[in-house]
Amino acid sequence: MTDHNHPYHLVEKSPWPITASLSAMLITTGLVKWFHNFTPYLMLIGLVSVSLTSGQWWRDVAREATLQGLHTMKVTSGLRMGMVLFIVSEVFFFFSFFWAFFHSSLTPSMETGGTWPPVSIEAFNPFQIPMLNTAILLASGVTVTWAHHAVTENTHTQASQGLATTVMLGLYFTLLQGMEYAEAPFTLADSIYGSTFFVATGFHGLHVIIGTIFLLTSYLRLSAAHLSASHHTGLEAAIWYWHFVDVVWLFLYVSVYWWGY
Numbered sequence: 001m002t003d004h005n006h007p008y009h010l011v012e013k014s015p016w017p018i019t020a021s022l023s024a025m026l027i028t029t030g031l032v033k034w035f036h037n038f039t040p041y042l043m044l045i046g047l048v049s050v051s052l053t054s055g056q057w058w059r060d061v062a063r064e065a066t067l068q069g070l071h072t073m074k075v076t077s078g079l080r081m082g083m084v085l086f087i088v089s090e091v092f093f094f095f096s097f098f099w100a101f102f103h104s105s106l107t108p109s110m111e112t113g114g115t116w117p118p119v120s121i122e123a124f125n126p127f128q129i130p131m132l133n134t135a136i137l138l139a140s141g142v143t144v145t146w147a148h149h150a151v152t153e154n155t156h157t158q159a160s161q162g163l164a165t166t167v168m169l170g171l172y173f174t175l176l177q178g179m180e181y182a183e184a185p186f187t188l189a190d191s192i193y194g195s196t197f198f199v200a201t202g203f204h205g206l207h208v209i210i211g212t213i214f215l216l217t218s219y220l221r222l223s224a225a226h227l228s229a230s231h232h233t234g235l236e237a238a239i240w241y242w243h244f245v246d247v248v249w250l251f252l253y254v255s256v257y258w259w260g261y
Helices: 016-037 041-065 073-106 129-152 156-182 191-223 233-259
Strands: none
Touching: 016 041, 041 233, 073 191, 073 233, 129 156, 129 233, 156 191, 191 233
């Protein structure tokens, strides 16, 4: 920053925005091809391309933050505000799913048999796998908070333990949800109940996977001594995202699993 008289980061030319855009196009067109021709290969190519682009883009951001020292207080403040606005957009994203669920469940139509869950739908028992998943996510909220506190206290061994535990809990949650889906007595095509259930819980599961990758990246950066008590914006963003995932799950459990049962 010695050749600038301002605290902002002027990003260098990067190929990753265009490759990310092309990768997203491959995924969407691959999904259409998968739905119509039952060949998922184009979508898989898009997923691999997105993964490679994301990894290298994050690598560049980590270099800018650590080795080049380009993330000043002004830049980190902007990054935090960007993450807050992103989480707000995610809140409204899930709000639409809850709207669809309550619209159909509070006033069941004659097509569903005038009842909720609809006739012939056997809902999940909320006191089995869903309750276990709730305990897992609540425990992960505790461990990730432990990791954050440890980073602020410069006790990086405890921070590593807390992050590793959180990542393992996230993987355990994903495994249990996959088992739940495999044993589901209804499908996405089974009335409005199947649609709202799998779309809402499926997108939450996707967010758990993304949050787990986010925290794993923070764990690797912590192991590489990229984070300190005064400079860990990426870890803070991952923790905020994980707490958001926790809160959404509590709403899903109470409304979709327990109340909808």
